[in-house]
Structures are given as structure tokens and as C-alpha cells.
Amino acid sequence: MTARLHWTGVRMRTLQVMTDPDDSALRSVTLPAAWDDEAAQALAQITLNGGPVRLAAEAARWVDTIDACPPLPGTPANTPLPGRSLSYLLLMQQMAPNTALWQCQPDQTPGFTIRLSSFVQETGFAAEHFVACLRLACDALRRLHAATRIERTGELPLFDLPAQPEDEAAGLILLTDLDACLAALGLDYDSDDARNAACAIAALATTVARTGTKLSPPPIPESPLLGLQTIASSVCVADEALHFCPIETGFSSPAPTERLLGVETCGLAPAFSPLREDGHLRASTLARLACRGLTPESALALALAGETPLPPAHPQAQATMHAAIKNAVDFVPAMPEPELADLQAKLARGVRRPLPMRQTGFTQRAAVGGHSLFMRTSEFEDGTLGEISLTPPRESPMARGLMDCLGHAVSIGLQYGAPLEAFVERFAYTRFGPAGTVEGDPSTAYATSMLDYAFRTLSEAYLGKHMPDAPRIEPNSEDPAPMLPFGRSSGESPEWKDRGRRLKLVS
Known part of the structure; x- marks a missing residue:
């Protein structure tokens, strides 16, 4: 497979992971040395076969599938195949395919998950790199959609195929790790500036996904910290003559892809605790302390003195962000509602709940x-x-x-x-x-x-x-x-x- 050549020179390590707590069998997982152990667990969970797992070999399956798809109309003749760039973005944990694309399931909707925090640099949010990543994901999904549409719809290629419906979604682009992205930008999650920045980033992603389609892009709110209006207008002008199937955008729900990318919080959820599960400070916590000119030692001194070095996230912060961002993307995950969960539990009575094996x-x-x-x-x-x-x-x-x-x-x-x-x-x-x-x-x-x-x-x-x-x-x-x-x-x-x-x- 040609995609394996993209991983040459990458330092790897091999772990023995257990995917089933009731089964003592271990699986060998080989992945980049910079990735954590949870990524190895997620990779073993995504992979269907029961033998040893190598990230390079497993990624080559879907990368080569996309490279084998014909280019879209209007693509320049000297445009390189997207496989190398897709492999690089996966290696840097900036973008990863969903389970349907990873396992090459034609009956499921393929998509990519993009980690927003990976696009924050010392100079701010790398909007140009973000747009380029979105363009690559949209191009790959539309290529795959055009080549596998018959498998997904069940049509037989006995006669001339009808034209593709221009309103049929070709795939999904899901954003994740929003809170860590806002923290790297120096913004508190529960603030107006953070909500405006989140809406601007989400609206830019939807604008790129709708470029060249019949759907109109959403308005991008003013965010002086980002300044994405100029970039969004240049994206629309560049591709206004094309007619493609749209790509749906949204924020991710808990899935193995989240752990594969090493995100702190899934989708648009905030980090209510400044600590990780192992007791160390989160990267977002360190970033917010650095923006306030504090070190972990000085923050500890303030906490011992009775002061709060970082304002805690309000319990309604996620609901406020959810309401502010829902019009910038096609869909957002449903908010957890405790009262509704209790009602569903009451309605579920009459069905016996089995006890776990252990x-x-x-x-x-x-x-x-x-x-x-x-x-x-x-x-x-x-x-x-x-x-x-x-x-x-x-x-x-x-x-x-x-x-x-x-x-x-x-x-x-x-x-x-x-x-x-x-x-x-x-x-x-x-x-x-x-x-x-x-x-x-x-x-x-x-x-x-x-x-x-x-x-x-x-x-x-x-x-x-x-x-x-x-x-x-x-x-x-x-x-x-x-x-x-x-x-x-x-x-x-x-x-x-x-x-x-x-x-x-x-x-």
C-alpha cells in the first residue's frame, strides 16, 4: 500500500492493551511514540481484526481508498493525491476519520473529526491552516461519495446513472476540543468573547463546507481576536462557480476518535475540573494560568491564601455555549437533561435490566x-x-x-x-x-x-x-x-x- 510510505521516519512504540475487561487476552498495538496509551486503546477498539494492530497499516486502508477515487470536476491536473496530507494530519493528531470511514463501511456516513486546539499557535488561531485542512477533508469526502454512492444507495449500474442530487450530504465534519482551543487563546469558557470566538470558528468551518453548493454560508460574528471575516469571504469567492454536494458540520459526541486525537473534552463541552484523572493539571488549565501570568506554584499560593486563581465554569456554561453556537453549524449534540433522563428511566420500566458479567x-x-x-x-x-x-x-x-x-x-x-x-x-x-x-x-x-x-x-x-x-x-x-x-x-x-x-x- 502506498500510504505506508507516508509513515517512514516516524518513531513508533508498541503496547500491549486489553480491549475487553472480561477477557485477559492482550493485543499488540503499534503507534507513534508521541501518542498516549488511551490512543492505543482507541485504535484497538476501532480496528476490526483481532490480531496485532499497526497504525500505518490500518490507516493505509482508508487513505488508499480515497486516493483511488477520481478527482472532482475542476481539480487542476497537477494536484497531488490527498493521501499524504491526510496521513500527516492524522500523525499530528489534528484530524482523524470517524469509525465509518476508518472501517470502510459503505452503509454509514463517512466523516472527519478535527481537533480545534491543534490549530492554535503562538501568533493565535491558524485560520489559513484550518481552512486548508477543511478543504482537504471536504475534497476527500466528496471524492469518496462520488465513487461509492452506488454502494450506499443500492442502485445497479445497468443504465446511465442519474446526476447526483446537489442537496445530498457527502459526509460529516465534526469539531472537538473547543474548551482547550479557547484556553490556548486566553479565553474563559463562560465568557462572551469565548462564545463569539467559538461561533466564528464554527461558522468558518460551515462556510468552507458549503462553498460551491446551493446552501448559503452562515454569518460570521465579529471576533477581533480571530478576524476570520476576510478569510471567509476569500473562500466563497474562490469557489463560487463550483457545484458540489454539501458537507454537514457539527460538534462531536463521545467516540473512539476523540481518544485517538488525545482531546481534553469532547465536542463543545467545558472542562469543569482543572485536573486530569491522574491528578495533574490539564493543558487548558496551564494555558489559562499562563495568560494570567501565573505559574502552578503561584496559583497554588493563591489557592492556599483563599483566592481563586481561575474562575470555575458555571454549571449552565455548556447550555449557554450550546445555545450560542447551534446556528453556526448543522447540528450539535443534545444537551444532557437530568429530568428527561429520569423520565426515560421511568418509561423504560417493564424491560428487565441485566446485571454485568463481572x-x-x-x-x-x-x-x-x-x-x-x-x-x-x-x-x-x-x-x-x-x-x-x-x-x-x-x-x-x-x-x-x-x-x-x-x-x-x-x-x-x-x-x-x-x-x-x-x-x-x-x-x-x-x-x-x-x-x-x-x-x-x-x-x-x-x-x-x-x-x-x-x-x-x-x-x-x-x-x-x-x-x-x-x-x-x-x-x-x-x-x-x-x-x-x-x-x-x-x-x-x-x-x-x-x-x-x-x-x-x-x-
Whole structure:
């Protein structure tokens, strides 16, 4: 493959990664030495084959596919093939294909994801380089669309093919890592200047994607920091005589391509925390500190003195950016709505939610009134309770069977979406034997029943609500067998034995 020649001279390294947490098999992944380990995980996830993965060989598949496509009408005869430039942009982690293009899936929409932060230089935003990258992506997508349109539509080439519809989208261009781009420009995410700059960059991308089509470009807002109006007007004048299929633009959603590019935040989302997962400062945090003339040490000193070196992002900052930028592109990812998510969870009840193959939870061994109880829990992927098991090991078979059936019934209810609060409200503080002092759990001193202890423990572990002990009540002397069916291990109570003897004598 000719695309492999584009990677000569690039320093590579090989990692052993695990793509499935339930499978101990490792895959060998070879990628540039400058890329991090998460990029290796993403590359192994994107690649379909199960053997060793080499970035140069995998990228050659889609690069050579694009190079084999005929050039578009109006392309100069001496224009080089786009494969070399595409390989270079991928190597620099500035642009990467989506999964449909990477895996050469003709039934899916191909596209490219562009990392905005990679176009910020010491002199500011490299608008000319950004436009050139957009032009290359649009040219590659339109070439591929013209060559593979028959495979995507299912038409048979038995007769003369109809002309391509000029309003049919040829692909996608997704922007990502917006917050890191704004930070490198010295802008706070939750500010008017940042929103104007984001709208200007997004509008410029849409203008390039719509150039030469019937669609009119969006207006580019005034942004003195960028000054993109002149560049946008020159783009429209240069290609106004061409008639191409449009390219849709937008901001990306979470996908393996994001990790392949090494972005800080996906799409237009802000970085609410100044720290990475490993505890180090983010690159965007360092950039914003540098714009304020602060070092990490001076910022730490201000924080210890009670001052805030960087203003935190407001919880509504992403919604404000979402509303400001939605008219500059064709689509943006949907905003997370907690109330809607709760409603969807309620509507989804009636469909049983399966537990993961590898489950987490805890096992608690305690004694209530001298009677042992084993309680085990299993959790869903998000840490919520999905299954419980209640076992009184030294009780009668009937008692063990009832407790086991109760645990199964509650587990089925939880997996069908029943709230744990309803079970806690129903079973906490229930009174029946055995009851008394709790041993083995310092958080509870007294329980009115085994179910009282179990569900108050679940409330504290999974709902974050500590329920105090119920008042102690002395056992009723008129009740001849308060522990039934939880009989003592030595057998039946004396009162019950005497009653049985009297029945035999009467018979």
C-alpha cells in the first residue's frame, strides 16, 4: 500500500492493551511514540481484526481508498493525491476519520473529526491552516461519495446513472476540543468573547463546507481576536462557480476518535475540573494560568491564601455555549437533561435490566438477636443496587427459603426499575423475631427484625440515608413463640412441645 510510505521516519512504540475487561487476552498495538496509551486503546477498539494492530497499516486502508477515487470536476491536473496530507494530519493528531470511514463501511456516513486546539499557535488561531485542512477533508469526502454512492444507495449500474442530487450530504465534519482551543487563546469558557470566538470558528468551518453548493454560508460574528471575516469571504469567492454536494458540520459526541486525537473534552463541552484523572493539571488549565501570568506554584499560593486563581465554569456554561453556537453549524449534540433522563428511566420500566458479567458489591455478616445473617449485594455498571441475597444460615429450612425468596423478589423488582426507596420504606422497622442487639456491624446497634437491619443497611450504602435505630421494646410475655418460624437450633420451644403433647393425649 502506498500510504505506508507516508509513515517512514516516524518513531513508533508498541503496547500491549486489553480491549475487553472480561477477557485477559492482550493485543499488540503499534503507534507513534508521541501518542498516549488511551490512543492505543482507541485504535484497538476501532480496528476490526483481532490480531496485532499497526497504525500505518490500518490507516493505509482508508487513505488508499480515497486516493483511488477520481478527482472532482475542476481539480487542476497537477494536484497531488490527498493521501499524504491526510496521513500527516492524522500523525499530528489534528484530524482523524470517524469509525465509518476508518472501517470502510459503505452503509454509514463517512466523516472527519478535527481537533480545534491543534490549530492554535503562538501568533493565535491558524485560520489559513484550518481552512486548508477543511478543504482537504471536504475534497476527500466528496471524492469518496462520488465513487461509492452506488454502494450506499443500492442502485445497479445497468443504465446511465442519474446526476447526483446537489442537496445530498457527502459526509460529516465534526469539531472537538473547543474548551482547550479557547484556553490556548486566553479565553474563559463562560465568557462572551469565548462564545463569539467559538461561533466564528464554527461558522468558518460551515462556510468552507458549503462553498460551491446551493446552501448559503452562515454569518460570521465579529471576533477581533480571530478576524476570520476576510478569510471567509476569500473562500466563497474562490469557489463560487463550483457545484458540489454539501458537507454537514457539527460538534462531536463521545467516540473512539476523540481518544485517538488525545482531546481534553469532547465536542463543545467545558472542562469543569482543572485536573486530569491522574491528578495533574490539564493543558487548558496551564494555558489559562499562563495568560494570567501565573505559574502552578503561584496559583497554588493563591489557592492556599483563599483566592481563586481561575474562575470555575458555571454549571449552565455548556447550555449557554450550546445555545450560542447551534446556528453556526448543522447540528450539535443534545444537551444532557437530568429530568428527561429520569423520565426515560421511568418509561423504560417493564424491560428487565441485566446485571454485568463481572459484578461489584459487598458482603455483610452480622447477627440480630444472636441469629446470624449473611447479606450480599450486586451492582449495575453505574454503582446502583441490582440484586440482594439474604441468608440466615442457622435457621429452619422454612425461614431460609422465605428469606431467599424475598431476596429474589426484591432483586427482580430492582432490575425492572422499581426504586430502592420503596423497598426501604416498606421493610425498614418491621417487627418480628428474631430481633435485638446487632453484632458485627458498628453502624447499627439494635434491629426490630432481620429485614429491618438489612434494608436500613441498604439505605445507608446505596441511598446515602442513615436511618436511626428504632426504640427498644421488651418482648410480650403473652406471645408463646415470638421467634417462629425462626426456631432455635436446638429445636422447638418448650411451650410448643407441651401443646403438641396435649393434642396427642386428646386424640
